[in-house]
Amino acid sequence: MRNWSTQKEALALRRYAGQRYACGKSVALDDLPRFLEAVLRPGDRVCLEGDNQKQAHILAKALANLDPGKVHDLHMVQSGVVLSEHLDVFEKGVAKRLDFSYSGPQSTRIARMLFGGKIELGAVHTYLELFARYFIDLTPQVALIAAVSADRDGNLYTGPNTEDTPTVVEATSFKSGLVVAQVAEIVDKVPRVDIPGDLVHFVVDAKKPFYVEPLFTRDPAAITETQILTAMLAIKGLYAPYGVRRLNHGIGFNTAAIELLLPTYGEKLGLKGKICTHFALNPHPTLIPAIEAGWVEQIHSFGSEVGMDNYLSARSDIFFTGPDGSLRSNRAYCQVAGLYACDMFIGSTLQIDLQGHSSTVTTNRIAGFGGAPNMGSDSRGRRHPSEPWLKAGADADPDAAAGLRRGRKLVVQIGETFGEKNVPLFVERLDALELADKLDLDLAPVMIYGDDVSHIITEDGIANLLLCRDNDEREQAIRGVAGYTDVGRARDRKMVERLRARGVIRRPEDLGIDPLDADRRMLAARSIKDLMLASGGLYQPPSRFRNW
Amino acid sequence: MTSANSWYEAGARQRVAALLDPGSFVEFIGPEQRESSPHLAIFDLPEQFDDGIIVGRGTLEGRRILVAAQEGRFMGGAFGEVHGAKLTGLLRAARSLREPVLILFDTGGVRLQEANAGEIAIAEIMRALVEARMAGVQVVGLIGGRAGCYGGGSLIAGCCSALIVSEQGRISVSGPEVIETNRGVEEFDSRDRALVWRTMGGKHRYLIGGADAFADDDVLAFREAALIVLAENGRLDADVLEAEQQRLEHRLHRFGKAHDAIDIWTDIGVSEPTEIPGLANDEFLRRIADKRETANGAR
Numbered sequence: 001m002r003n004w005s006t007q008k009e010a011l012a013l014r015r016y017a018g019q020r021y022a023c024g025k026s027v028a029l030d031d032l033p034r035f036l037e038a039v040l041r042p043g044d045r046v047c048l049e050g051d052n053q054k055q056a057h058i059l060a061k062a063l064a065n066l067d068p069g070k071v072h073d074l075h076m077v078q079s080g081v082v083l084s085e086h087l088d089v090f091e092k093g094v095a096k097r098l099d100f101s102y103s104g105p106q107s108t109r110i111a112r113m114l115f116g117g118k119i120e121l122g123a124v125h126t127y128l129e130l131f132a133r134y135f136i137d138l139t140p141q142v143a144l145i146a147a148v149s150a151d152r153d154g155n156l157y158t159g160p161n162t163e164d165t166p167t168v169v170e171a172t173s174f175k176s177g178l179v180v181a182q183v184a185e186i187v188d189k190v191p192r193v194d195i196p197g198d199l200v201h202f203v204v205d206a207k208k209p210f211y212v213e214p215l216f217t218r219d220p221a222a223i224t225e226t227q228i229l230t231a232m233l234a235i236k237g238l239y240a241p242y243g244v245r246r247l248n249h250g251i252g253f254n255t256a257a258i259e260l261l262l263p264t265y266g267e268k269l270g271l272k273g274k275i276c277t278h279f280a281l282n283p284h285p286t287l288i289p290a291i292e293a294g295w296v297e298q299i300h301s302f303g304s305e306v307g308m309d310n311y312l313s314a315r316s317d318i319f320f321t322g323p324d325g326s327l328r329s330n331r332a333y334c335q336v337a338g339l340y341a342c343d344m345f346i347g348s349t350l351q352i353d354l355q356g357h358s359s360t361v362t363t364n365r366i367a368g369f370g371g372a373p374n375m376g377s378d379s380r381g382r383r384h385p386s387e388p389w390l391k392a393g394a395d396a397d398p399d400a401a402a403g404l405r406r407g408r409k410l411v412v413q414i415g416e417t418f419g420e421k422n423v424p425l426f427v428e429r430l431d432a433l434e435l436a437d438k439l440d441l442d443l444a445p446v447m448i449y450g451d452d453v454s455h456i457i458t459e460d461g462i463a464n465l466l467l468c469r470d471n472d473e474r475e476q477a478i479r480g481v482a483g484y485t486d487v488g489r490a491r492d493r494k495m496v497e498r499l500r501a502r503g504v505i506r507r508p509e510d511l512g513i514d515p516l517d518a519d520r521r522m523l524a525a526r527s528i529k530d531l532m533l534a535s536g537g538l539y540q541p542p543s544r545f546r547n548w
Numbered sequence: 549m550t551s552a553n554s555w556y557e558a559g560a561r562q563r564v565a566a567l568l569d570p571g572s573f574v575e576f577i578g579p580e581q582r583e584s585s586p587h588l589a590i591f592d593l594p595e596q597f598d599d600g601i602i603v604g605r606g607t608l609e610g611r612r613i614l615v616a617a618q619e620g621r622f623m624g625g626a627f628g629e630v631h632g633a634k635l636t637g638l639l640r641a642a643r644s645l646r647e648p649v650l651i652l653f654d655t656g657g658v659r660l661q662e663a664n665a666g667e668i669a670i671a672e673i674m675r676a677l678v679e680a681r682m683a684g685v686q687v688v689g690l691i692g693g694r695a696g697c698y699g700g701g702s703l704i705a706g707c708c709s710a711l712i713v714s715e716q717g718r719i720s721v722s723g724p725e726v727i728e729t730n731r732g733v734e735e736f737d738s739r740d741r742a743l744v745w746r747t748m749g750g751k752h753r754y755l756i757g758g759a760d761a762f763a764d765d766d767v768l769a770f771r772e773a774a775l776i777v778l779a780e781n782g783r784l785d786a787d788v789l790e791a792e793q794q795r796l797e798h799r800l801h802r803f804g805k806a807h808d809a810i811d812i813w814t815d816i817g818v819s820e821p822t823e824i825p826g827l828a829n830d831e832f833l834r835r836i837a838d839k840r841e842t843a844n845g846a847r
Contacts (some may be wrong), residue, residue: 526550543742
């Protein structure tokens with residue numbers, strides 16, 4: 001007779017081993033290393049919670065300091081490789097295999113360790129893809145998560161930065177895995193129950209809050225006039241004609257400029273209420289002036305943003321908040337919302353090739369994907385109509401019968417022809433391909449595939465790739481907005497003029513935009529302090545963004 | 549909210565145009581003369597036709613005045629050979645013409661690529677400035693740009709008859725990154741911008757008598773402040789130097805052991821000192837009115 005409960009029995013053994021170092025569910029910080037050695041087994045699949053924002057940093061530090069003689073060959077399945085400890089575990093031999101999604105600040109070191117064979121790479125995922133695999137073939141046996149506070153039964157309050165926690169706990173705890181949470185304090189009663197206590201096996205009182213990176217704060221003082229011009233093109237040439245109301249913005253300065261132009265330029269164009277009313281978006285401080293001016297109806301967020309918590313609590317008509325008054329974010333739900341319920345994704349990238357493929361990978365940096373490809377892709381499973389989706393579908397396939405024609409999501413890449421340090425945005429060949437060769441990967445790490453991209457916006461104009469009928473047109477449309485980059489200078493002038501006549505390429509003057517009007521005085525806020533003032537003092541910017 | 553005439557936001561030419569009487573500015577050695585750096589090409593770096601500084605003459609309420617304005621957006625407003633020579637020349641002209649000078653600082657200090665030439669330029673400027681002041685010419689520094697006033701720029705500022713600063717302005721010999729690199733992040737965390745501003749920023753410099761006037765971040769506010777400062781006496785002689793020496797000794801004695809600007813503000817009796825950085829300018833001025841250290845006739 002087969003034993004059908006081996007996983008439940010293994011969990012019982014882990015809990016028993018861990019209980020030696022716990023009082024009830026509570027594990028003292030000093031006992032954390034011995035506790036982890038007791039509950040972890042060599043080869044375990046472990047989710048160490050961490051994404052592009054919140055980090056279970058105390059648990060990460062403890063894990064990185066374990067004796068590899070006792071705990072080794074772990075298979076890490078986690079959203080973000082962000083802290084140095086996330087890679088120290090591989091350096092020390094505690095972990096061996098890695099499946100992840102995002103690696104922003106560690107992108108150079110992770111590349112070096114992959115080249116050096118220190119890490120056995122499973123795959124680089126998008127957030128949703130990795131979450132999905134938690135439920136199919138990458139289910140964690142142990143989850144090390146982060147919360148704000150816990151009560152004595154292990155009920156967790158994850159606060160405004162709930163993010164990945166419910167997804168990780170769902171996959172781990174209901175499949176007989178062990179869940180260990182770090183919290184900043186143990187309280188008699190948590191402000192709200194984000195994770196029920198019976199799903200949480202142990203709690204570590206870390207005595208301090210988990211680390212959060214302020215990734216979505218863009219200082220308006222750093223927005224350039226070229227970025228303002230691209231933002232004007234986007235608003236007048238895309239948002240207005242398609243009537244884009246439901247959307248996601250990337251984190252770059254171009255989209256920050258769009259947010260800051262809504263109450264000024266957008267107002268002047270009479271677009272209030274017609275565009276930008278519903279967002280799947282983190283609480284960008286640069287959206288404060290538009291929210292205050294009544295542009296935005298609703299925002300669902302992946303996570304919170306450092307300094308924004310009081311503002312969000314005070315604007316519960318706009319944001320999702322709990323009965324305790326604070327924001328409830330959820331990365332998985334928000335990613336799904338961005339994929340299925342938004343009509344536009346707009347964001348910047350580092351490289352775009354002649355087919356419109358884009359990538360943030362360079363030859364010695366692997367930044368991962370995060371969520372951009374989930375937002376920045378056309379969801380083939382979508383069935384509900386909306387005006388922008390249908391209009392984009394008609395652009396792409398004007399001859400099909402309307403009743404059988406798929407709509408299209410607007411997937412927009414926006415940037416300057418020469419980016420930071422004057423590096424050209426447009427390339428003949430993506431560095432991602434070279435990296436794939438070097439690492440012997442089956443797939444080059446492409447952030448957004450060319451066939452998902454609908455428009456490219458630079459200071460040179462807008463290229464509508466939906467209107468291109470073959471690869472030649474597509475290539476020339478891209479070259480046509482590539483300015484003085486090598487790619488741009490190699491354009492076929494006659495063909496580019498023909499594309500412009502057809503409206504495939506639209507220059508600022510074609511849209512009635514004078515580049516000299518792109519002035520910083522048009523921004524609804526020109527400094528972080530302006531944002532703070534616009535929020536009525538509710539936004540409390542972190543020290544690193546202040547200049548007072 | 550940021551003023552439409554923000555000093556911090558404006559470029560050097562916009563500042564000069566709005567600061568002086570409309571249309572009165574005449575530039576010396578303008579960009580059309582192509583006096584750019586002889587050194588930058590060696591490093592394959594872009595040049596600017598005015599080498600990042602504008603010098604010339606105009607009027608302020610009808611009174612003739614000489615002006616130099618650094619462009620902080622070109623190489624951080626750094627001093628190179630040509631950049632420095634233009635300011636030296638202006639100060640020598642001021643001595644001959646007996647006309648006051650406004651220096652609109654916006655600089656990180658000496659341009660590293662022109663190290664020796666830049667250092668010599670600083671020395672020449674300081675000599676010319678002191679000689680002009682000895683001849684009775686006022687030289688007033690205006691500080692509120694993005695690059696602040698650092699390195700050699702701060703030494704020159706230290707020689708001026710008076711300084712006008714805004715909250716955004718920063719004055720220090722060593723910049724935050726330099727201190728952190730040399731003394732460690734425990735000594736000074738350059739990424740902690742609140743720390744940077746309360747140590748080097750306009751409010752603190754004004755509070756400890758390092759600046760003589762405090763202006764809103766607005767070109768017209770700087771103009772008003774300049775008119776007030778220029779009405780005062782900017783003489784420089786042995787008595788003034790002596791008084792300045794005593795003022796600095798007294799300051800070092802009183803505050804030399806303070807670990808943080810807030811300790812100093814507490815010491816001079818500012819109420820709720822931790823609120824100082826967040827205060828709006830009028831409230832800030834009200835609260836410190838009888839508390840701030842002044843130059844006491846020194847400089």
